[in-house]
Amino acid sequence: MKRTLVGLLASTAISFAAVTAASAANWFPVPVQVWEPAFDMDSPRRDFTYVPLDKASKPWEVCVSFPHMKDAYWLGVDYGVTEEAKRLGVKMQVVEAGGYTELNKQISQIEDCVSAGADAVIIGAISADGLNNLIQEIRSKDIPVIDVINGISSKEITAKSLVSxxxxxxxxxxxxxxxxxxxxxxxxxxxxxxxxxxxxxxxxxxxxxxxxxxxxxxxxxxxxxxxxxxxxxxxxxxxxxxxxxxxxxxxxxxxxxxxxxxxxxxxxxxxxxxxxxxxxxxxxxxxxxxxxxxxxxDSTVLQGRIAVDIAVRALEGEPYEKHVGPALYVVHQGNLGEFDASSTLAPDGFKPVFRVD
The missing domain is CATH 3.40.50.2300 (Response regulator)
Structure with a gap:
């Protein structure tokens, strides 16, 4: 699987400063791994080729919560979720709590999102356990909750888009x-x-x-x-x-x-x-x-894109993988020229996007 992924990424050498619009738009199909049983990082994995929906059936309102937007890692996730929202034709509100000490703020922001009418929630969690009561409450309203990037211990989440x-x-x-x-x-x-x-x-x-x-x-x-x-x-x-x-x-x-x-x-x-x-x-x-x-x-941009697609699939009753993430590989000076930056980095000059309509 690792050789397959490296080979696919090697097919288009791309500079770090210039993620092209074409490569971003044509991000799929992409090789991923699926954990079965889901929600256990020690579960066996199978290789899977991920292809998202063409379009959403309606402009669903999706809420996305991040721990912060203080570094380019989360900027890449923001790029992934907001670009996929645009491609699928759904609305999106992105909130960020300001740092890993701000669990209460993250909880409050998500509660506000849900109160404002979010149809689905995607969470990059500050704490593995600290959001579990909130997630239970959200799921009791039949609102899908997708765990992206960081990992949440609750078994009530709808799906995970993340790696180990x-x-x-x-x-x-x-x-x-x-x-x-x-x-x-x-x-x-x-x-x-x-x-x-x-x-x-x-x-x-x-x-x-x-x-x-x-x-x-x-x-x-x-x-x-x-x-x-x-x-x-x-x-x-x-x-x-x-x-x-x-x-x-x-x-x-x-x-x-x-x-x-x-x-x-x-x-x-x-x-x-x-x-x-x-x-x-x-x-x-x-x-x-x-x-x-x-x-x-960990192909950060792809994790964000997949999380949005799973949220829409869950809302529309379409089949979805419950626990999926891109395959991992190490980038070093020997394979640097083969690395496809569009899987991981926001384009040069990208500014945080907090609203998609």
Missing amino acids: FGEMGAKTGEYLAKLHPAGSGKAKVAWFPGPSGAGWVEAGNAGFAKAVEGSDIELVETKYGDTGKEVQAKLVEDTLEAHPDLAYVVGTAVTAEVAVPILRSRGLTDQIKVASYYFTPGVAQGLKRGQILAAPT
């Missing part, structure tokens, strides 16, 4: 472990998985830690924090003070982005390398410039 962040973390860990197999000499790593308590962070942390077991990667520090640039920069700076003999800074895309100039300013670029466990334009630029080693892509 455990596997994302594992892929980055495996990449480093291959560079430093057992007996090759210890390489000290500081690891920044993201905000504590978020489902995707706990999964990513577990996947990374397991993947480096048995290698000469020495995990000397694990620091949690919001994915705002100021928070991550402070975590990196504090860690550099405590561990001057680091070999790697590894973590969120924001961590990788802020680490590059910090290391440069301290004259540590040659000593300390940088890797991420997901993909953003900043990571793409870092890869292009040789400043970041590698990052797996």
Whole structure:
């Protein structure tokens, strides 16, 4: 499956700065994986070719809730959901809570969306468990709820459009472990998985830690924090003070982005390398410039598009996959030219869209 996906993406080399309108419009068919039984990331997966509906039967009102819009990762998801809403011919309201500390605000925003008449709700959750009571209430009104990107523990959701962040973390860990197999000499790593308590962070942390077991990667520090640039920069700076003999800074895309100039300013670029466990334009630029080693892509834009299509399918009584996500692969300097950015990144210059009519 991995070879198939890489081959498909390799068919059209595309620059990071220019995601063309044509490639975005023709995003399907796309190879994905389906978890069965659904809602268990440990379930077996089968390969599936995803093709969305041509158009919705009516202009449904879809509410989309994000944790924040502070980095290009969620900008890519916003691009995916809003462009698919336009393509399908549905209305959409996008809200963002402002950060991973703002669970109550996310709950309030979703409640307001539902009160305003949302026919379906798509949630990028701040907390894996903290929205479960709200989801139960929404589902009692027969409103579909789609879990996108981050992961929600409720079994009452309608469907999931997401990948395994455990596997994302594992892929980055495996990449480093291959560079430093057992007996090759210890390489000290500081690891920044993201905000504590978020489902995707706990999964990513577990996947990374397991993947480096048995290698000469020495995990000397694990620091949690919001994915705002100021928070991550402070975590990196504090860690550099405590561990001057680091070999790697590894973590969120924001961590990788802020680490590059910090290391440069301290004259540590040659000593300390940088890797991420997901993909953003900043990571793409870092890869292009040789400043970041590698990052797996979870095809963020596609996850958003698929979530919207599933929501419309659920509303219209059409068949849908209950647990689906694009297959993962690692982007590095060796395969950079083959990477189709339209699967993952918003086009250059894209501004957040909060309303589609």
